[in-house]
Amino acid sequence: MPDPPDPLKDTARELVVAHREVEPNLRKVYFYADPAGLEVRLVEVVDGSPTGEEVMPFRFAPAPERGVRFPVVIVELSPEEFDRVEHGAMTLPPGWRDRDELYSAA
Protein backbone atom coordinates (compact mmCIF):
# COMPACT_ATOMS: atom_id res chain seq x y z
CA MET A 1 0.00 0.00 0.00
CA PRO A 2 1.50 3.40 -0.98
CA ASP A 3 2.36 5.97 1.68
CA PRO A 4 -0.32 8.61 2.28
CA PRO A 5 0.37 11.99 0.66
CA ASP A 6 2.73 14.13 2.71
CA PRO A 7 2.95 17.67 1.32
CA LEU A 8 5.62 18.63 3.85
CA LYS A 9 7.89 15.80 2.76
CA ASP A 10 7.19 16.46 -0.91
CA THR A 11 8.24 20.08 -0.38
CA ALA A 12 11.33 18.90 1.48
CA ARG A 13 12.35 16.69 -1.46
CA GLU A 14 12.07 19.66 -3.81
CA LEU A 15 14.11 21.77 -1.43
CA VAL A 16 16.88 19.18 -1.40
CA VAL A 17 17.23 19.58 -5.16
CA ALA A 18 17.40 23.37 -4.82
CA HIS A 19 19.80 23.26 -1.88
CA ARG A 20 22.21 20.94 -3.67
CA GLU A 21 22.46 23.56 -6.41
CA VAL A 22 23.49 26.35 -4.05
CA GLU A 23 25.47 24.34 -1.49
CA PRO A 24 28.18 22.16 -3.06
CA ASN A 25 29.32 20.91 0.34
CA LEU A 26 25.96 19.39 1.30
CA ARG A 27 26.55 15.90 2.70
CA LYS A 28 23.27 14.77 4.24
CA VAL A 29 19.70 15.97 4.56
CA TYR A 30 17.20 14.63 7.07
CA PHE A 31 13.49 15.43 7.07
CA TYR A 32 11.89 15.63 10.51
CA ALA A 33 8.15 15.18 10.74
CA ASP A 34 6.11 18.02 12.21
CA PRO A 35 3.14 16.35 13.94
CA ALA A 36 1.14 19.57 13.57
CA GLY A 37 1.82 19.64 9.82
CA LEU A 38 2.75 23.30 9.87
CA GLU A 39 6.40 23.53 8.80
CA VAL A 40 9.10 21.69 6.89
CA ARG A 41 11.90 20.69 9.25
CA LEU A 42 15.32 19.88 7.83
CA VAL A 43 18.68 18.98 9.29
CA GLU A 44 21.42 19.56 6.74
CA VAL A 45 24.99 18.40 7.27
CA VAL A 46 27.44 20.65 5.41
CA ASP A 47 31.21 20.30 5.18
CA GLY A 48 32.76 23.58 6.25
CA SER A 49 29.73 24.86 8.13
CA PRO A 50 30.92 26.65 11.27
CA THR A 51 31.09 24.48 14.38
CA GLY A 52 29.57 26.02 17.48
CA GLU A 53 28.18 24.99 20.83
CA GLU A 54 24.47 24.96 20.02
CA VAL A 55 21.91 24.11 17.38
CA MET A 56 20.61 27.12 15.45
CA PRO A 57 17.22 26.64 13.79
CA PHE A 58 16.67 29.30 11.11
CA ARG A 59 13.09 29.69 9.92
CA PHE A 60 12.38 30.86 6.38
CA ALA A 61 9.09 32.24 5.13
CA PRO A 62 6.94 30.28 2.68
CA ALA A 63 7.49 31.19 -0.97
CA PRO A 64 4.43 29.83 -2.79
CA GLU A 65 5.53 31.43 -6.07
CA ARG A 66 8.50 29.03 -5.89
CA GLY A 67 6.43 26.04 -4.84
CA VAL A 68 7.28 26.34 -1.14
CA ARG A 69 3.89 26.60 0.57
CA PHE A 70 5.14 26.07 4.13
CA PRO A 71 7.63 27.79 6.42
CA VAL A 72 10.97 25.96 6.35
CA VAL A 73 13.12 25.51 9.43
CA ILE A 74 16.71 24.54 8.65
CA VAL A 75 19.22 23.34 11.22
CA GLU A 76 22.57 23.34 9.43
CA LEU A 77 25.27 21.30 11.12
CA SER A 78 28.94 20.73 10.48
CA PRO A 79 29.93 17.03 10.49
CA GLU A 80 31.37 17.58 14.01
CA GLU A 81 28.10 19.10 15.22
CA PHE A 82 26.15 16.26 13.63
CA ASP A 83 28.24 13.74 15.57
CA ARG A 84 27.48 15.63 18.78
CA VAL A 85 23.77 15.55 18.03
CA GLU A 86 23.93 11.83 17.24
CA HIS A 87 25.70 11.21 20.56
CA GLY A 88 23.36 13.44 22.58
CA ALA A 89 25.90 16.16 23.35
CA MET A 90 23.82 18.70 21.39
CA THR A 91 20.04 18.63 21.08
CA LEU A 92 17.69 19.46 18.26
CA PRO A 93 14.65 21.68 18.97
CA PRO A 94 11.88 20.12 21.07
CA GLY A 95 9.62 17.85 19.06
CA TRP A 96 12.20 16.98 16.38
CA ARG A 97 12.16 13.18 16.69
CA ASP A 98 11.01 11.05 13.75
CA ARG A 99 13.19 11.48 10.69
CA ASP A 100 13.83 10.22 7.17
CA GLU A 101 17.09 10.58 5.30
CA LEU A 102 16.36 12.43 2.07
CA TYR A 103 19.89 12.79 0.74
CA SER A 104 23.36 11.43 1.33
CA ALA A 105 26.34 12.43 -0.80
CA ALA A 106 28.14 9.54 -2.42
Place this chain on the structure above:
Amino acid sequence: MSTWRVALLEQARSDFRAADALALRGGHESQTTMLLQMAWEKLAKAALVASGTWDPQKRSHKVITKFASVLKKASRIGDVLHLPTALGVRSRLTWLQGELEALEALTPKIADGRENAEYPWEARDAAGELTIRWPAEHLTRRFSDAKERGGVHLRKDFGVIEQNFDRLF
Protein backbone atom coordinates in the same frame (compact mmCIF):
# COMPACT_ATOMS: atom_id res chain seq x y z
CA MET B 1 3.04 44.14 21.84
CA SER B 2 6.67 43.98 20.74
CA THR B 3 8.25 40.62 20.04
CA TRP B 4 11.88 39.52 20.23
CA ARG B 5 11.87 39.35 16.44
CA VAL B 6 10.78 42.98 16.11
CA ALA B 7 13.07 44.17 18.89
CA LEU B 8 16.16 42.46 17.48
CA LEU B 9 15.40 43.65 13.97
CA GLU B 10 14.87 47.25 15.06
CA GLN B 11 18.07 47.27 17.11
CA ALA B 12 19.95 45.74 14.18
CA ARG B 13 18.68 48.56 11.96
CA SER B 14 19.73 51.17 14.53
CA ASP B 15 23.22 49.64 14.90
CA PHE B 16 23.52 49.59 11.13
CA ARG B 17 22.50 53.24 10.72
CA ALA B 18 25.16 54.20 13.27
CA ALA B 19 27.80 52.09 11.46
CA ASP B 20 26.82 53.59 8.14
CA ALA B 21 26.96 57.16 9.47
CA LEU B 22 30.43 56.58 10.92
CA ALA B 23 31.69 54.91 7.74
CA LEU B 24 30.55 57.81 5.59
CA ARG B 25 31.98 60.40 7.98
CA GLY B 26 35.34 58.63 8.27
CA GLY B 27 37.37 58.12 11.44
CA HIS B 28 36.27 55.85 14.33
CA GLU B 29 37.09 52.81 12.18
CA SER B 30 37.08 50.26 14.98
CA GLN B 31 33.70 51.46 16.23
CA THR B 32 32.35 51.31 12.67
CA THR B 33 33.47 47.70 12.42
CA MET B 34 32.07 46.86 15.86
CA LEU B 35 28.67 48.37 15.02
CA LEU B 36 28.57 46.51 11.71
CA GLN B 37 29.26 43.25 13.58
CA MET B 38 26.51 44.06 16.08
CA ALA B 39 24.03 44.87 13.33
CA TRP B 40 24.65 41.59 11.48
CA GLU B 41 24.53 39.60 14.71
CA LYS B 42 21.13 41.01 15.68
CA LEU B 43 19.81 40.51 12.16
CA ALA B 44 20.85 36.85 12.37
CA LYS B 45 19.27 36.50 15.80
CA ALA B 46 16.02 38.01 14.55
CA ALA B 47 15.96 35.25 11.92
CA LEU B 48 16.80 32.61 14.54
CA VAL B 49 14.14 33.65 17.02
CA ALA B 50 11.47 33.23 14.35
CA SER B 51 11.79 29.47 14.78
CA GLY B 52 10.11 29.80 18.17
CA THR B 53 12.53 27.29 19.71
CA TRP B 54 15.66 29.38 20.18
CA ASP B 55 16.23 31.42 23.35
CA PRO B 56 17.04 35.03 22.37
CA GLN B 57 18.62 35.73 25.75
CA LYS B 58 21.28 33.10 25.19
CA ARG B 59 24.84 34.36 24.64
CA SER B 60 25.46 32.58 21.37
CA HIS B 61 28.60 32.78 19.30
CA LYS B 62 29.23 32.26 15.60
CA VAL B 63 25.64 33.27 14.89
CA ILE B 64 26.63 35.50 11.99
CA THR B 65 28.72 32.82 10.31
CA LYS B 66 26.02 30.16 10.62
CA PHE B 67 23.42 32.63 9.36
CA ALA B 68 25.60 33.42 6.36
CA SER B 69 26.00 29.74 5.56
CA VAL B 70 22.25 29.02 5.77
CA LEU B 71 21.16 32.19 3.97
CA LYS B 72 21.94 30.79 0.53
CA LYS B 73 19.05 28.31 1.03
CA ALA B 74 16.39 30.98 1.59
CA SER B 75 13.89 30.42 -1.22
CA ARG B 76 13.69 34.11 -2.10
CA ILE B 77 17.32 35.14 -1.62
CA GLY B 78 17.94 35.12 -5.37
CA ASP B 79 14.95 37.40 -5.92
CA VAL B 80 15.90 39.98 -3.31
CA LEU B 81 19.56 40.09 -4.39
CA HIS B 82 18.61 40.05 -8.09
CA LEU B 83 20.47 36.80 -8.76
CA PRO B 84 18.42 34.83 -11.30
CA THR B 85 20.46 31.60 -11.28
CA ALA B 86 21.44 29.06 -8.62
CA LEU B 87 25.06 29.50 -9.69
CA GLY B 88 24.79 33.23 -9.10
CA VAL B 89 23.29 32.65 -5.65
CA ARG B 90 26.01 30.15 -4.78
CA SER B 91 28.82 32.41 -5.90
CA ARG B 92 27.54 35.61 -4.32
CA LEU B 93 26.44 34.05 -1.02
CA THR B 94 29.66 32.07 -0.66
CA TRP B 95 31.56 35.34 -1.03
CA LEU B 96 29.27 37.02 1.52
CA GLN B 97 29.80 34.10 3.90
CA GLY B 98 33.56 34.57 3.71
CA GLU B 99 33.27 38.29 4.43
CA LEU B 100 30.93 37.73 7.37
CA GLU B 101 33.22 35.04 8.78
CA ALA B 102 36.07 37.53 8.67
CA LEU B 103 33.90 40.20 10.30
CA GLU B 104 32.71 37.88 13.07
CA ALA B 105 36.28 36.72 13.67
CA LEU B 106 36.97 40.25 14.94
CA THR B 107 34.63 39.85 17.93
CA PRO B 108 36.68 39.52 21.14
CA LYS B 109 35.22 36.12 22.06
CA ILE B 110 36.16 34.53 18.76
CA ALA B 111 39.42 36.47 18.32
CA ASP B 112 40.51 35.04 21.70
CA GLY B 113 43.33 37.48 22.40
CA ARG B 114 44.14 38.31 18.78
CA GLU B 115 43.15 41.31 16.62
CA ASN B 116 39.58 42.36 17.41
CA ALA B 117 37.31 45.41 17.18
CA GLU B 118 37.04 46.20 20.91
CA TYR B 119 40.11 45.49 23.06
CA PRO B 120 43.89 45.80 22.78
CA TRP B 121 45.81 42.66 21.89
CA GLU B 122 49.39 41.41 21.97
CA ALA B 123 51.31 41.09 18.72
CA ARG B 124 54.87 40.90 17.41
CA ASP B 125 56.28 43.92 15.61
CA ALA B 126 58.52 43.77 12.53
CA ALA B 127 61.57 43.17 14.74
CA GLY B 128 59.83 40.30 16.50
CA GLU B 129 59.36 42.26 19.73
CA LEU B 130 56.19 41.83 21.72
CA THR B 131 53.97 44.91 21.49
CA ILE B 132 50.43 45.90 22.31
CA ARG B 133 48.08 47.00 19.54
CA TRP B 134 44.63 48.53 19.89
CA PRO B 135 41.60 48.66 17.61
CA ALA B 136 41.30 52.42 17.11
CA GLU B 137 44.83 52.52 15.70
CA HIS B 138 45.59 49.06 14.35
CA LEU B 139 42.38 47.26 13.39
CA THR B 140 42.00 46.31 9.73
CA ARG B 141 40.14 48.97 7.72
CA ARG B 142 38.63 46.24 5.55
CA PHE B 143 35.11 46.73 6.94
CA SER B 144 35.15 50.42 7.80
CA ASP B 145 36.65 52.08 4.73
CA ALA B 146 33.79 53.43 2.59
CA LYS B 147 35.78 52.49 -0.53
CA GLU B 148 36.72 48.91 0.43
CA ARG B 149 34.72 46.25 -1.41
CA GLY B 150 34.06 44.19 1.74
CA GLY B 151 32.64 47.00 3.80
CA VAL B 152 30.63 48.43 0.92
CA HIS B 153 28.97 45.11 0.10
CA LEU B 154 28.37 44.16 3.72
CA ARG B 155 26.48 47.43 4.15
CA LYS B 156 24.63 47.07 0.85
CA ASP B 157 23.62 43.44 1.49
CA PHE B 158 22.56 44.22 5.04
CA GLY B 159 20.21 46.90 3.70
CA VAL B 160 18.67 44.55 1.14
CA ILE B 161 18.14 41.76 3.65
CA GLU B 162 16.65 43.92 6.40
CA GLN B 163 14.32 45.64 3.90
CA ASN B 164 13.11 42.23 2.71
CA PHE B 165 13.19 40.56 6.12
CA ASP B 166 9.52 39.57 6.18
CA ARG B 167 9.77 38.10 2.67
CA LEU B 168 12.76 35.99 3.66
CA PHE B 169 12.05 34.97 7.27
